[in-house]
Amino acid sequence: MVDPQKIVFGLDSFGDLPTDENGNLMTQAQAIRQVVTEAELADRLGVNVIALGEHHRPEYAISSPDTVLAGIATRTRHIKLASGVTVLSSDDPVRVYERFATLDALSNGRAQVVIGRGSFTEPFPLYGYDLSDYDLLFEEKIELFSKLLDEKPVTWSGKTRAALDGIEVFPKTEKGRLDTQVAVGGSPESVVRAARYGFPMILAIIGGSPRRFVPYVKLYQKASQKFGTKAYPVGIHSHGVIADSDAEAVELAWKHTRKSLARVGKERGWVPMSREQFEQEVKQGSIYAGAPETVAQRLAATIKLLNAGRFELAYGAGELSVQARLHMIELYATKVIPRVREILAEG
Amino acid sequence: MVETLGILGAGKLGTVLGQLAIAAGYRVLIAGSGSSAKIELTIETLVPGAVPTTASDVYQQANIIILAIPLGKYQNLSPSALAGKLVIDAMNYWWEVDGPRPDLTDPRHSSSELVAHFLKKSHVIKAFNHMGYHDLFDEARPQGQAKRKAIAIVGDEHEYVKKTAEIVDRFGFEPFYAGPLAEGIRMEPGSAVFGANVEKNELKKLLARFEETKRGQMVLQARGINFK
Ligand SMILES: NC(=O)c1ccc[n+]([C@@H]2O[C@H](COP(=O)([O-])OP(=O)(O)OC[C@H]3O[C@@H](n4cnc5c(N)ncnc54)[C@H](OP(=O)(O)O)[C@@H]3O)[C@@H](O)[C@H]2O)c1
Numbered sequence: 165m166v167d168p169q170k171i172v173f174g175l176d177s178f179g180d181l182p183t184d185e186n187g188n189l190m191t192q193a194q195a196i197r198q199v200v201t202e203a204e205l206a207d208r209l210g211v212n213v214i215a216l217g218e219h220h221r222p223e224y225a226i227s228s229p230d231t232v233l234a235g236i237a238t239r240t241r242h243i244k245l246a247s248g249v250t251v252l253s254s255d256d257p258v259r260v261y262e263r264f265a266t267l268d269a270l271s272n273g274r275a276q277v278v279i280g281r282g283s284f285t286e287p288f289p290l291y292g293y294d295l296s297d298y299d300l301l302f303e304e305k306i307e308l309f310s311k312l313l314d315e316k317p318v319t320w321s322g323k324t325r326a327a328l329d330g331i332e333v334f335p336k337t338e339k340g341r342l343d344t345q346v347a348v349g350g351s352p353e354s355v356v357r358a359a360r361y362g363f364p365m366i367l368a369i370i371g372g373s374p375r376r377f378v379p380y381v382k383l384y385q386k387a388s389q390k391f392g393t394k395a396y397p398v399g400i401h402s403h404g405v406i407a408d409s410d411a412e413a414v415e416l417a418w419k420h421t422r423k424s425l426a427r428v429g430k431e432r433g434w435v436p437m438s439r440e441q442f443e444q445e446v447k448q449g450s451i452y453a454g455a456p457e458t459v460a461q462r463l464a465a466t467i468k469l470l471n472a473g474r475f476e477l478a479y480g481a482g483e484l485s486v487q488a489r490l491h492m493i494e495l496y497a498t499k500v501i502p503r504v505r506e507i508l509a510e511g
Numbered sequence: 512m513v514e515t516l517g518i519l520g521a522g523k524l525g526t527v528l529g530q531l532a533i534a535a536g537y538r539v540l541i542a543g544s545g546s547s548a549k550i551e552l553t554i555e556t557l558v559p560g561a562v563p564t565t566a567s568d569v570y571q572q573a574n575i576i577i578l579a580i581p582l583g584k585y586q587n588l589s590p591s592a593l594a595g596k597l598v599i600d601a602m603n604y605w606w607e608v609d610g611p612r613p614d615l616t617d618p619r620h621s622s623s624e625l626v627a628h629f630l631k632k633s634h635v636i637k638a639f640n641h642m643g644y645h646d647l648f649d650e651a652r653p654q655g656q657a658k659r660k661a662i663a664i665v666g667d668e669h670e671y672v673k674k675t676a677e678i679v680d681r682f683g684f685e686p687f688y689a690g691p692l693a694e695g696i697r698m699e700p701g702s703a704v705f706g707a708n709v710e711k712n713e714l715k716k717l718l719a720r721f722e723e724t725k726r727g728q729m730v731l732q733a734r735g736i737n738f739k
Binding site: 285294295296298350351352353355356371372373376379380382383386387390429432433434435438441449 | 521522523526552553555556557605606607608610643644645646648649699700701702703704705706707708709717726
């Protein structure tokens with residue numbers, strides 16, 4: 165088991181637009197500044213990581229996580245600055261390296277790149293990529309990116325980008341390597357790929373029982389063994405709402421988390437989650453909603469089950485109010501995290 | 512005699528259906544698009560007991576074959592190798608994977624009809640398409656247990672519908688016959704059933720609500736009075 169004191173706890177945001185004290189939806193610009201404020205609070209309260217996702221949609225303000233992270237970098241001291249995720253398929257690995265190495269410099273080594281294939285398709289037409297190259301784009305770009313991480317001259321060629329012939333990329337980091345992880349959804353192939361490159365793996369668990377992922381962790385470990393790479397304890401990303409009482413948290417999650425999941429699902433032709441399904445998710449699935457003790461118990465169980473080394477709470481889904489978000493961060497940092505460590509230490 | 516069940520597709524759905532099939536006591540063969548070596552580790556870990564193999568081996572050894580590959584690739588299947596077999600179509604059009612494909616979303620026919628038309632000599636039945644793979648994993652319950660969740664089945668041949676219902680049942684779900692293959696359109700993305708993880712009575716109601724959905728209206732319009 166991972167030492168409970170060493171488990172990394174994070175907060176994840178896509179820059180959802182919150183409502184202000186008058187109940188008005190914030191603008192995207194305000195929502196971005198709000199995330200910076202929240203990251204400052206999280207830093208002060210000792211949360212380990214803030215992870216920002218990349219989206220290109222009206223309901224999310226963050227399309228350039230590294231720029232927002234750079235803003236956070238100059239106003240915080242300890243918190244790690246991660247993406248969640250950087251959609252490598254529709255980005256340029258060289259630029260990703262350059263941007264995050266810059267962030268790493270600004271933050272005294274606190275940058276973390278979390279790469280993934282992304283679960284939205286908007287970046288493809290936006291940046292002129294063909295969705296039918298989905299697999300090829302990621303496969304080639306992760307290969308190039310992993311070479312860039314060595315911070316030596318790179319020689320690479322492929323179909324999706326211009327070749328590099330002994331090219332060096334700058335700035336160099338002080339540690340000699342950018343902290344990099346891979347986020348995966350439910351695809352076994354992605355799990356094997358993370359192991360092949362020897363990256364730590366973060367499981368995006370946004371529905372169903374975490375138990376389902378036990379074999380995935382095993383697959384990651386076995387694949388690492390086969391490839392001779394290091395298997396790290398896995399990370400978990402899930403949605404949640406923490407409030408003073410269970411009832412309040414569950415209602416907020418129903419109103420906001422469920423609504424934002426439903427909005428995305430609708431575009432794919434999915435029917436929205438019923439109240440019964442939602443309650444199942446809260447009880448034993450992947451929505452962590454409740455008072456601090458409830459959430460701590462559920463988190464501890466999940467972390468134990470998957471022997472995880474990291475947990476990231478997607479805390480701001482939907483149009484929660486600014487106050488609810490700030491209060492949630494406070495409860496997470498001051499009550500939930502210490503309590504989870506305590507429960508895990510008890511064994 | 513232990514029956515052999517083949518699954519084409521070793522992704523999210525294919526591996527979960529493989530787990531259910533193993534638990535139900537079938538001999539299970541699974542293939543992805545490439546060599547068996549490519550999926551060996553995955554299958555050995557996620558679906559212990561199943562045999563990782565190639566599509567052509569699945570064609571040869573199994574008389575019941577579940578399609579769990581991207582719908583956009585259905586034309587890669589071999590109609591001759593699948594002739595005479597029960598083919599259970601669990602596929603959906605998914606624009607993120609399949610890209611823009613007006614042929615696959617044509618409101619005049621269900622996607623399973625396209626598959627059946629392509630696999631002329633197979634017995635194509637649609638099932639397992641409307642429930643998310645994590646729900647399939649979480650909700651499977653042994654036969655006889657109360658409150659089992661229902662899976663809709665459509666197909667034109669009684670004998671093969673019955674066979675599919677038996678598989679659904681053994682996998683841990685309540686089979687519900689929802690009509691001929693053409694009615695499969697009621698279970699596709701955009702319908703009230705898509706993503707449904709409900710019991711039989713509720714499923715029945717949701718199926719009947721198709722005409723109220725946007726997709727249902729579109730289908731009605733495209734089909735004129737031919738629609739039931
Ligand atoms: N995910 C769900 O919750 C769910 C639920 C119900 C229905 N479905 C449907 O099930 C199908 C599969 O979805 P998924 O989510 O499982 O996708 P996935 O995780 O991407 O898996 C797709 C699998 O199909 C394989 N494949 C592709 N072309 C093939 C071919 N010609 N022959 C054999 N295997 C082939 C792929 O292998 P390679 O990697 O080697 O290409 C991969 O193993 C889709 O039609 C989907 O709409 C999915």
